[in-house]
Amino acid sequence: MKICFVVRYALLAGFAGGAGFLATQLLAQDAHFHNAPAASAEQNNPFAGQMAGASAGAKLYAANCAGCHGENGQGTGNVPSLREGPTQTVPEGEVFWFITSGSIKNGMPPWNSLSEEDRWRIVSYVRTLKNSASTSTPVAGEKYVPVKTNAPPPAAPFTDFRFEEPGKVRKISTDTLPEPYATDTSNNGPKLVARPDGAWPKTLPGFQVQLFASGLDNPRLLRTAPNGDIFLAESSSGKIRVFRGMTPDGKPKVSAIFASGLNRPYGIAFYPPGDSPKWVYVGDTDAIVRLPYKKGDLQASGPAEPLADLPHGRGHWTRDIQFSADGTKLFVAVGSASNFDDPDTTPEEKNRADILEFNPDGTGMQIYAYGIRNAGGGLAINPHTHELWCSVNERDGLGDNLVPDYITHVAEGGFYGWPWWYIGGHQDPRHAGKHLELKEKALVPDVLLQPHNASLQLTFYEGAQFPAEYQGDIFASEHGSWNRAVRAGYEVIRVPMHHTGRASGEYEDFVTGFALDNGHVWGRPVGITVAPDGSLLVSDDGSNSIWRIVYTGN
Ligand code: HEC
Incomplete structure (x- = not known):
């Protein structure tokens, strides 16, 4: 169902400003993924339907993307999930375009350093996440190498996981x-x-x-x-x-x-x-x-x-x-x-x-x-x-x-x-x-x-x-x-x-x-x-x- 949003809050209407307001409303309805150019939707994935493409993509994903988007694309903190939402529904060409361009100001690096084939392999892999288990169940007893940090203790009032301690009171002004x-x-x-x-x-x-x-x-x-x-x-x-x-x-x-x-x-x-x-x-x-x-x-x-x-x-x-x-x-x-x-x-x-x-x-x-x-x-x-x-x-x-x-x-x-x-x-x-x-x-x-x-x-x-x-x-x-x-x-x-x-x-x-x-x-x-x-x-x-x-x- 569709509902027409009427913004009665005068200030907000003021931000958008008169005629421009209507124009942006209309634009919103057919905007492409992260404003991808229309032609990008027409590009086809050369690895479509090939398991090998997706499995190579999995390795590239683990090396380049998992640190921010999570092991299984579940997103973390403020980084979007890739297993749900528009990444799973928009044309693959638009996802490819966005991975290539990134959005530095929003914290998403451009990946044009990877070859075009590799970027498509990653797209293939990301699209397989939709139906996979939502979080990998980490294996009990699995060995991992602890990641040490030599960072000096944070200056109060800031802290980090090393210094969190039940009962410790903090105040950031x-x-x-x-x-x-x-x-x-x-x-x-x-x-x-x-x-x-x-x-x-x-x-x-x-x-x-x-x-x-x-x-x-x-x-x-x-x-x-x-x-x-x-x-x-x-x-x-x-x-x-x-x-x-x-x-x-x-x-x-x-x-x-x-x-x-x-x-x-x-x-x-x-x-x-x-x-x-x-x-x-x-x-x-x-x-x-x-x-x-x-x-x-x-x-x-x-x-x-x-x-x-x-x-x-x-x-x-x-x-x-x-x-x-x-x-x-x-x-x-x-x-x-x-x-x-x-x-x-x-x-x-x-x-x-x-x-x-x-x-x-x-x-x-x-x-x-x-x-x-x-x-x-x-x-x-x-x-x-x-x-x-x-x-x-x-x-x-x-x-x-x-x-x-x-x-x-x-x-x-x-x-x-x-x-x-x-x-x-x-x-x-x-x-x-x-x-x-x-x-x-x-x-x-x-x-x-x-x-x-x-x-x-x-x-x-x-x-x-x-x-x-x-x-x-x-x-x-x-x-x-x-x-x-x-x-x-x-x-x-x-x-x-x-x-x-x-x-x-x-x-x-x-x-x-x-x-x-x-x-x-x-x-x-x-x-x-x-x-x-x-x-x-x-x-x-x-x-x-x-x-x-x-x-x-x-
Ligand atoms: C440094 C952290 C970081 C890394 C590494 C990273 N991303 Fe992102 N990514 C982000 C952030 C932050 C956003 C949200 C950007 C925005 O809202 O414009 C994002 C957005 C995206 C989106 C759009 C999702 C949406 O719902 O709008 C896709 C697709 C994506 N990233 C894919 C990837 C892929 C594939 C890789 C690895 C090649 C990767 N990202 C690596 C931080 C990262």
Whole structure:
């Protein structure tokens, strides 16, 4: 279905400017992959249908591409997945063209140094990823050579995986940010290995980490239903799973598939608010859909009903969703298509890098807040203040310690800088001189995190298990960096709220130990929610499992 987006937010219409606005709208409809020239679509792959081409391509891919796009093209941090999305659907000639040209400003190198044949072999290989298993299951006990780093310890407030430690409090303030390009930009994606014997997530004394579920298929966002069932998005295979109950040793009693056949589902929300929701809303990558639901259902009683199209295509694909506390508005986070393309001149960025707002029936789209590069990984409603909060992936390519990711409450109509400004009035040098009138408008987020952390889902702790000091605090999953010389993230953090409903700018390492060395990791936190017994559940799409953090007091 097609829905006409009416942008009522006057400012945004102002950016695009009168007649040009219509023109860009039209352009958006038949744009080629990364603006590939029309002729590129006509070029045929000389290795079409030949297994040998794809297998040679696999080796070239491993050597040249896997560091950023991941072993299996699953994407990492802010680098797009190649196994899903436009790379799998546009003409092969356009993919070939883009690999050849690259996009240096967005962090994708040109590959014209490889022979034309090799580039086609890579295209052949990349197209085989579509139907292969979504993540290679690393082989247990497989030997690997640790990647050492001699980098000096990072200067506070910045840190990296070597110095992450449960309980360590950190605070990044705007006056501690380095200049752009203070260090080179890095290509340091992780190689995933099986969890080595004896490796286990670490947390604070008094807490314990248990394995809740394993063998999952790309587990992503987690959300607790009003009746205590735990919903999980298994995004790459299009499923929503539901867990019920807990055995004495902390495993789910029931695991069932609630819905399947969805298009990269991520966000999950229950509507209407209260104890008896009638629908489960899902943020697919390209639409908001809802499934009929009544308390206790382990399987949706009907098909997904599409309510509204969402901007989609390349780039950030996750769409977290949340209802306002009174249930009158549905918030949907749609991340940018690119690292920092200018929305004034890039039709694909229309209504992206925004938090959108809809009526619960999918009508009435408006922009709630903008200039937010990607909040698609996590939205939450603060149970005390009823404000919307988000967890944001900021941009790459400006050096190791820029730009901090962040967690913040979201001001209605608020502008958070992307792509012209960052963290308040710091101008992105790649947009020097543009939109000076927005400098004063650009808001400083509440809590700055380590740059390139890839901060994903966040949740407010309202459980009855952790000590009283944790009441109302935020916990968030940090998926981990690729654009940093020494990796950071790969942890769960706590944002203390000091019982005030507001953040002080500090955050604390809470669960660490997923990164092994500067080349290898075995786990990557994504989703996070509070179980009915007050334990914290964390999904991990590195080891395809869910971890449970319990407070034992000893
Ligand atoms: C230094 C990291 C890096 C390396 C190495 C790299 N890429 Fe990329 N690639 C990126 C980034 C970042 C983007 C997003 C660019 C953009 O949005 O314009 C991207 C985008 C792409 C896209 C477009 C995907 C989409 O959905 O829009 C394709 C296709 C692609 N890369 C293929 C490759 C291939 C094939 C290789 C190896 C020959 C490779 N890349 C190596 C970082 C990298």
